[in-house]
Amino acid sequence: MKYLPLLWAALWRRKTRTILTLSSVIVAFLLFGLLQAVQLAFDAGVSTADAHRLLTMARFSFIEPLPQSYRSRIAQLPGVTQIVGCDWFGGKYQNQSNAFPVIAADLAGYLAMYPEFSVPPEQQQAAAETRTGALAGERLVERFGWKIGQKLPISSEIYPKNDGSMNWEFDLVGTIDADDPAVRGNTDMVLINSAYFDEARTTGKGTSGWYILRVDGAADPHAVALQIDRMFANSPHETRTQPEKEFAVGFAKQIGDIGAMVSRILAAVFFTILILTGNTMAQSLRERIPELAVLKTLGYSDARITALVLAEAVLLILGGCVIGMTGAVALMPALNSSTGGRFPPLFVAGQTWILAITIGIAVALAIGLPPALRARRLKIVDALAGR
Amino acid sequence: MRRALRQIFQITLVNLWTIPQRKGSSLVIVVGIAGVVGVLVSVLAMGHGFQHTLASTGRTSRVIMLRGGSDAEMSSDITREQAVILGAMPQIARDAHGVPLASPEIVLMVDLPRKGQTDPNNVPLRGVSPAAAAIRSELEIVEGRPFEPGRREVIVGRKAAGEFEGLVVGRQIRLRDSDWTVTGVFRTGGDVHETEIWTDADTAMSAFRRPSFQSLTALLAEDDAATFSSLQQTIASDPRYSINVLREPQYYAKQSQMLATLINVLGYLVASFMAVGATFGALNCMYSAVASRQVEIATLRAIGFGAAPVVVSVMIEALALSLAGGAIGASAAWLYCNGASISTLNFNTFSQVAFDFRVSFGLVLEGMAWAVAIGLVGGLFPAIRAARVPVVQALRTS
Numbered sequence: 001m002k003y004l005p006l007l008w009a010a011l012w013r014r015k016t017r018t019i020l021t022l023s024s025v026i027v028a029f030l031l032f033g034l035l036q037a038v039q040l041a042f043d044a045g046v047s048t049a050d051a052h053r054l055l056t057m058a059r060f061s062f063i064e065p066l067p068q069s070y071r072s073r074i075a076q077l078p079g080v081t082q083i084v085g086c087d088w089f090g091g092k093y094q095n096q097s098n099a100f101p102v103i104a105a106d107l108a109g110y111l112a113m114y115p116e117f118s119v120p121p122e123q124q125q126a127a128a129e130t131r132t133g134a135l136a137g138e139r140l141v142e143r144f145g146w147k148i149g150q151k152l153p154i155s156s157e158i159y160p161k162n163d164g165s166m167n168w169e170f171d172l173v174g175t176i177d178a179d180d181p182a183v184r185g186n187t188d189m190v191l192i193n194s195a196y197f198d199e200a201r202t203t204g205k206g207t208s209g210w211y212i213l214r215v216d217g218a219a220d221p222h223a224v225a226l227q228i229d230r231m232f233a234n235s236p237h238e239t240r241t242q243p244e245k246e247f248a249v250g251f252a253k254q255i256g257d258i259g260a261m262v263s264r265i266l267a268a269v270f271f272t273i274l275i276l277t278g279n280t281m282a283q284s285l286r287e288r289i290p291e292l293a294v295l296k297t298l299g300y301s302d303a304r305i306t307a308l309v310l311a312e313a314v315l316l317i318l319g320g321c322v323i324g325m326t327g328a329v330a331l332m333p334a335l336n337s338s339t340g341g342r343f344p345p346l347f348v349a350g351q352t353w354i355l356a357i358t359i360g361i362a363v364a365l366a367i368g369l370p371p372a373l374r375a376r377r378l379k380i381v382d383a384l385a386g387r
Numbered sequence: 388m389r390r391a392l393r394q395i396f397q398i399t400l401v402n403l404w405t406i407p408q409r410k411g412s413s414l415v416i417v418v419g420i421a422g423v424v425g426v427l428v429s430v431l432a433m434g435h436g437f438q439h440t441l442a443s444t445g446r447t448s449r450v451i452m453l454r455g456g457s458d459a460e461m462s463s464d465i466t467r468e469q470a471v472i473l474g475a476m477p478q479i480a481r482d483a484h485g486v487p488l489a490s491p492e493i494v495l496m497v498d499l500p501r502k503g504q505t506d507p508n509n510v511p512l513r514g515v516s517p518a519a520a521a522i523r524s525e526l527e528i529v530e531g532r533p534f535e536p537g538r539r540e541v542i543v544g545r546k547a548a549g550e551f552e553g554l555v556v557g558r559q560i561r562l563r564d565s566d567w568t569v570t571g572v573f574r575t576g577g578d579v580h581e582t583e584i585w586t587d588a589d590t591a592m593s594a595f596r597r598p599s600f601q602s603l604t605a606l607l608a609e610d611d612a613a614t615f616s617s618l619q620q621t622i623a624s625d626p627r628y629s630i631n632v633l634r635e636p637q638y639y640a641k642q643s644q645m646l647a648t649l650i651n652v653l654g655y656l657v658a659s660f661m662a663v664g665a666t667f668g669a670l671n672c673m674y675s676a677v678a679s680r681q682v683e684i685a686t687l688r689a690i691g692f693g694a695a696p697v698v699v700s701v702m703i704e705a706l707a708l709s710l711a712g713g714a715i716g717a718s719a720a721w722l723y724c725n726g727a728s729i730s731t732l733n734f735n736t737f738s739q740v741a742f743d744f745r746v747s748f749g750l751v752l753e754g755m756a757w758a759v760a761i762g763l764v765g766g767l768f769p770a771i772r773a774a775r776v777p778v779v780q781a782l783r784t785s
Contacts, residue, residue, distance in 0.1 A: 020671040027664035031657065038653070060563040061496045061509075063461060063737075090462050097458040098735065157462040166456040166629075236596075238564075253506045254739070256731040265426055265657055272422035272661070276668040279415045283675060343649075 007312055014284065018316070021280045025320025026327065028273040032356055033328025034335075035262050037346040044182045044344050046252060049245035052217065053113065054225055057210040059238035063088065065207035066237050074211060074228055079219030084109035085208030087194060090157035093144075099342075100140055101189040102154055104197040107135060111176075113212050116183050123148075123174025131196040134170035137187035138177040139345065146172055154190070159201040168200075185344030212244075270363065278367045281313055285371040292375050293383030306376045313368030314361065321360035325353060394696035395703075398687065402704045409679070412672045413708055419665040420712030420761055421719065424754040426661060428720035430654035431753070432744040433729065434647060440742040441643040444578035445635025448610035449522065450618065452603040455629030458641065459736050460494045460601040467491075469628050473603055478618035480606040482521060489605035490519040493588050493597055496738060497562045499551040501730070508730075509738045510551060511583045512541075512562060514591030522606045523575060531556040531571030536587035539594065542571040544581035546741035550730045554584070565594050579639065582730065582741040604635070645734045662761055669765025673705050677773040684773050685781035694774040701773055705766025706759065713758025720754070721746045 011018050040047075056074065058064035068085060075083045084106055091102030103110075107127045111119055119127070119135060127133045134152055146152070152170045160166055176187045198205060215224045225241035232239045242250075285292075292305060300308075329348045336345055406413050445451075452473055457463035465473070473479075474489030481487050493514035498507030517536065520526055534540035541562075543554040553560045558569050567586070575581055588600065607614050615634065622630050677684070684697055730741035 016674055017671055020667045020674075024664040024667040024671075027660055027667070031660045031664075034660075035657070060498070063496070092456070092458070155456060157457045157459075250506055251732075253504075254508050254732040256729065265430070268422050268426050269661060269664070272419050272668075273664065275418045276415050276664075276671070279411050280671060280675075283412065342645075 003308065003311070007308065007315055010288070010308075010312055011316065013288070017280060017284065021277055022316060022320050022323075024273055024276055025317055026324040028269055029321045029324025029356055029360070030327045030331075031269055031324075032266060032359070033325045033348050033352060034331065034346075035266055036352040036355070037328070037332065037348055039262050040182070040349055040352070041185065041344040041346050042252065042255070044185050045248035046245060048116070048180070048183045048186060049243070049248050050116075050214075051243060051245065052215050052221060053244040054213050054215060054221055054228075054241055055210055055244055055247050056213065056225075056228055056239050056241040059229075059240045062210060064237075065204055065209055066211070066239065068206050068208050070232070070237075070239070071208065071211060073231065074213060077224060077227055077231075079215045079224050081214050081216045082109065082113055083211055083213040084113050085194065085211050086110070087197065087204075087207075087209040089154075089159065089192065089197070091190065092155045092157055093153075097157060100137075102156075102192060103189055104192045104194040106194055107133070107191055110191060110212075113214060114186075116180065117176050117178055117187060119174050119176050126173040127191075127193070130171055130173050131193060132169070132171050133173040133193055135174045135176050135191045136172055137184075137189055138175045139184065139188055140190065141172075141175050148172055148174065152190070159197075159203060161200050162202055164202075181345050181347040182349075188344070270359070274363060274366060277317070277363075278370075281316075281367050282371050285309065285375065289375075289378065289383045292378060293380050296378065296380050297384070302376045305378075306372045309372040309375045310365070310368040313372075314364040317364040317367070318357070318360050321356055325356050391693060391696055394692050395699045398692065398696050398700035399703045402700050403707060406704070406708075409676060412675055415672045416669045416705070416708040416762075416765065417712040417715065419668040420709045420758050421716035423658060423661040423665045423761065424713045424716030424758050425720045425723075426716075427654065427658035427757060428717050428746060428750055428754045429724045429744065430650070430657065431750055432720065432724060432746045434650040434654055435747060435750060436729075436742045436745040437643065437650060437740075438647055439745055440577060440579055440740070441639050441647075442636075443576055444580065444639040445637075447634055447636060448607055449635045450605055450607060450615065450632050451635055451638050452605070452622075453601075453631045453633070455631050457631060460492075461496075461736060461738075463601050465491060465600045465603055465630070467599065469630070470600055470603055472625075472627070473622070473630065474605060476618060476621060478608055478614050478621065480608045482518075486518065487605070488518050488522050489603055490516040490522055491588065491600040491603045492516065492519070493591055493599075494601045495591075495595060495597070497584065499547075499553070499560075501550060502552050504552075508551065509732070510547060511736075511738045512591065513580070513583050513585050514588035515585055516588050519585075519604070522604060523580075525576040525578075526573060527575075528571045528573050531569070534570050534586050537590055539565060539567045539586075539590065540570045541567045541584050541586040542573050543569055544583050544585075545572055545574045546581040546728065546730070547584060548572050549728055550582070550739070550741050563595060577743075579642075579740055582739055642733065642735045646731070646740075658757070662757060666761050666764050669705065669709065669761055670768060672708075673701065673766050673769035674772070676704070677701060677769045681773075681776060681781045685776065685778045688778045689782065697774045698770040701770035702763070702766040705770075706762045709758045709762025709765065710755065713755045716758070717746075717751045717754045721751070 058066055071083055071085050074080060087104040089102035089104055093099050111117060111124060127135055136146060150172050152172050153167065154170065155167045161168055170192055178184045178187055215221050221243050228241045229239050295305060325348065332346055332348060452465065453460065453463035454465060470491035474487040479487050479489055495512055496509040497512045499510045500506060501508060528542065529545065534542050548554040554569055556569055556571060559566050560569060619632050622632055687697065724744040725746040727744045728741055729744065730739050733740045
């Protein structure tokens, strides 16, 4: 600690240079925080999956419907504790396709399936009692400025209503939210009552798009999945049952390797920063060789000189790291409002901080070690002579 | 003026001549800017490739018809009766025998693993009608032969053959619950259809137990606005059905909005931040270059060189270095990813679309423009400082 003033003085010896170097480090870590947030948002489906939730859908395509009779047959299997059937409504709001998913389900059953979602109890009550009721994710409600109790006009790309039109209308009775920011992205949807939907639609009556089921803790999810698929094998509607996580991973893999691309960009950024900062550190050390020699003359040991030079690099890089990451945290609200809820919520996680600090220390060592070792090997006489 | 030019020329020559002696700090500018330009060009090349693939899909002379309210083929549905009525419209072209040039088509997803992987990907299987080849003049078989209607045979798009496992001429592949033989590979001018598998519509409908089509693609009798709008009116005024008519390019542009926006926003965001970082690096380097030559500069001023030539020469040096960096970054991006093929999920259609990275000349120019901008900012302030230090004071510093 007592060396801090000495380090400080060394850093601010050339003010412009230090400020510029610090700025490029800050920018690098700001970018790191942002890109990691983007990557976490892409992986959110995988990280928020529950190991005991299974999805059963048509074997060849998740857009083909399954008979509603499957619900009770699956529910009877040992180990299955809850099941809910869902339908993809193909919603269009203000002429925007897929602006958000609209899912028809037994609302009480759906919310019981996802304990991580929170809906106020009186709104759950209203959802159960209103046939045309709908629940919407908190972020959607903010994005479109909806109010509880208003009518939601949503047209369907797939299902005509019994009056022949594609335009449906629901009553917004509640909002869905979640405490965990990673889960909050999963609430970007509108849920409608499947009882009303199945009665009012003219095609596809008596079918469900997919089933979500929960197995109890003792059961092996994979064994249950295999049992379900065997039960419907060789029928006109064969099924494919997967744990939620595997479905999410498969989906992420279809998107392809966004992760690899982001890491490559980050590698390029850090490599560039390393060259820039390393060069500056080496330069400032060259200029200070006589000063280091004075310190040695005063009786500073080789190890202490090495530590001093290293500490300077660590101080500079970690300072930039903390400021940059803080900047990334500060940018999140603005970014989230600018994507208008079209992208899952971005946030800086604890693991990103840990990763940033680790990378910061590694980079600092890579940059600081060569000049530090050089300082250690200084011969006082040569250095004082400026040789 | 001529004297000033000559002075600029001489100082610049000396500056550039001595760059090899200042390798370390000069390298910083070059590497920093190469990094920025390389990342910018490669990310934007991906966006451009995707947009090119979608922009080259569809012709204004063709229309696609979907069920009213549907924005994509997957959620659309057209019955056989509707397909017959729609194809026979007077605004639709006919061939020499008077047969309408209309192709009612069925689209469904089949699961295929990427090469060397096992995870399934949604690849579109398109069942086309006999008129399809006459309607899509860009279709050509590059290997093998066309499929024969009535037999379980398919032809595969060039890009699908490159991305997914088992799409080889002569090979049998399992699509859903039946086996099909690949008889040929086709190309359609690098558009989205090259990520698809094609077969005969009726064969596909019976194999996959599908009663109806998803869409109808047809050639307009005349490629003009009047024909298109009269077709729209004819269809809108018929109470028997509700059908959406779109010109092909309009339809395919809509299919790509989400992904194209995402790629471009990501590219420019990352590049902007990197550019700011590189500007700091360039400033740093030029400041130390100027500082280390303070005495030389002051000496030049003392023997009669003006301030302006000094400023200009420092700027030229910064620009030369940043142009070198930009050229290295752009060429690296070009060598590394031009023509590389990538396939991803299109969020609008939930199906795979493959496209190539495209490093165009315009994109390289854009990268160089960024490099020049960084060089200008990074050179300007150090140059002004170099010219403003009092000569006497500068000569005293050792």
